[in-house]
Amino acid sequence: MAEDALSHPGLDKDAGEEFLQEAFQVMLEEGIRKGMDASEKVCDWKEPEQLQQILDLELKHDGEPQERLLERCRDVIRYSVKTCHPRFFNQLFSGLDPHALAGRLITEMLNTSQYTYEIAPVFVLMEEVVLRKLRELIGWEKGDGIFCPGGSISNMYAMNVARYHCFPDCKQKGNWAIPKLAAFTSRECHYSIQKGVAFLGIGTDNIYLVAVDEKGKMIPADLEKQINQAKSEGAFPFFVNATCGTTVLGAFDPLAEIADVCERHRIWLHVDAAWGGSALLSQRHRHLLDGIKRADSVAWNPHKMLMTGLQCSAFLLRDSSGMLQRCHCAKATYLFQTDKFYDMAYDRGDQTIQCGRKVDCFKLWLMWKANGTAGLERRVDRAFAFTRYLADEIKKREGFQLVVEPEFINLCFWYVPPSLRGQEGCDDYSVRLGK
């Protein structure tokens, strides 16, 4: 039996390469050419039961021939949503950048786990260059950071570092050894703030929701009120989350005024710019984030507006004293040996809560090299211009109504059915419109 296993041939390299070549052509044809063609469907929609039958998903004892597997690849693409389609508007990302995709394909092929310089020499250096560039756009000359699996986890990093900053002992002793913490965020914030405080053992009741104005922006005076309220309840305010680009309205919280409040009360200011951060690339629109350089930390997802592809979420930190490392390190000596033959300052893997970690920097780096900062700026400006164009068209068209003038690239509007037009004054207008 043992000899059987030894003598059984491993992978057939030639057959493997042939399959990859053919699968790649299926991907180009079915996914990219058809996917980007406005005359094709965004998705060949099937009900769950029907799709289950078509796909024959069950995993069986024996393998299948190559031809059948290629058909399967074709089906998987056909019945999936084409997020690169010009009419895909479902989420906060869309489109396909060929250079970013090339970077992603090579990343998958290399299958690197980004722990140390020894295992990821190119990507350790590259991650640092990319993060530095993002920090420069924020306005920080120094700092720290890391790519995380999505903005929700970046926001959790921010909370954990803020907690560590106030109470480093918490890492050893847990929340029981520290005062009850209070976090502050606007009512329009992303739901990951709620998920984060729950996960970190802080609890959703300890979020103080700050009021917003009619555009969805946090009201700094109410933030201050909430902070005083929390203090009067014996809680310790440790974390303010300001949002740049709220999920629904695309609102930008007023960072400079919020930073004033945070400074007065000495509270960590985190900016969730997962969605809006990319506006920093535009000379014309970066004023939306004025004051961001006063933040202690920032979450920024180039996988959204910049089209880098999932996942590409940077957690950025103004601190340059190594707080990220001290907060998260576990010093596993089998991986982060202290007697290596190169400068171990390059081994950043112990800054994270992960062990194995995907390379998320290469796709962004290659896309940036291809387009230059100038090209990315045009991409951002173009998204703003399209939004402006659509807003103007909506205003001209009967039966359509803007919810609020857009300042970012979210556009919220109502379609008013003929039966409701001209009845804005009625008591149940908004209820009926919502239905």
Next chain:
Amino acid sequence: MAEDALSHPGLDKDAGEEFLQEAFQVMLEEGIRKGMDASEKVCDWKEPEQLQQILDLELKHDGEPQERLLERCRDVIRYSVKTCHPRFFNQLFSGLDPHALAGRLITEMLNTSQYTYEIAPVFVLMEEVVLRKLRELIGWEKGDGIFCPGGSISNMYAMNVARYHCFPDCKQKGNWAIPKLAAFTSRECHYSIQKGVAFLGIGTDNIYLVAVDEKGKMIPADLEKQINQAKSEGAFPFFVNATCGTTVLGAFDPLAEIADVCERHRIWLHVDAAWGGSALLSQRHRHLLDGIKRADSVAWNPHKMLMTGLQCSAFLLRDSSGMLQRCHCAKATYLFQTDKFYDMAYDRGDQTIQCGRKVDCFKLWLMWKANGTAGLERRVDRAFAFTRYLADEIKKREGFQLVVEPEFINLCFWYVPPSLRGQEGCDDYSVRLGK
């Protein structure tokens, strides 16, 4: 300016496809053909300063021509570690499965975020089939689960669900409202347990480290002793982590006996089978995990031994009452609307701590369809057989010494330099050998 942006052409589709075609050929040639060729180097090693000069990583104002970008792709591959190389032994993964890679490439092209059936119809169904298959191998007829960005985060999910199981109020009120928690794990466990308790606000001091025997396996009697110790200190034992396949020695904790202890004390049993879980595919070796079906949760990374590619980590749960959802949901109504046109039970995105979430199931599914369960079993048996072969060779060879007889596919050995041979009895032998 706005009109400029509108009229500026978007992506050139033909040029984009041509670049992708060429980058793919670079990937095949430089990454796969050379990468899998034993006569080539695993890595063209450069010191950090030298590599920085070669790569010219800085991101600039203007973009670069396609030819230069292709050279850059070539360089990135050349100076990266080829994890598919037959002599790559650095970490707990290696090799390259062409079907898994094809699945990964298509996943990247589709760029799906796995929130809901609406946005990810194929992958919502597929994830469930794959997770069910993994649960069957554990021995569970029902259950729950989700793919996570790596085993460390899967282990954190386990802790969070265990905490929620004991004290559902913690989600709202934080750790301050519940007794001090105590977690139990062996001295040989993965460092993510330590990272997890720190992140979740439980604190590393509240881990009770259980003694191991000479093979690195947890001693159940000592587990019971530690539990009683924690109770006598007023702590609440909520979580026992047993490891299947420890990182260094590859030891399997005795699950059945540990499950007895957990049942007696009514404590959540989590099995970190990130590394060893894949042995469940082998009829011959699955006895190493006897008792795993009594676990409450399991972490299992097919990206390790099965060669699925990073990241593919399943968090599996015996509970089928929806605890995963209740523990993590935030009920964001803009994403998880409750008035959709299909059965919303398919929308699993609120079970996670993430918002956007990469598709991690397709590569495993396609690889499984290609090889069948039988082919994956051969792959696992082959890894065991190679390890046995190497262990026997080491025993025959002068100057080499096994640390412990392998029961899994980790093989730890010493090279004893000629000056130390025959001096095993000396006081400073192990110190000198270590140096």
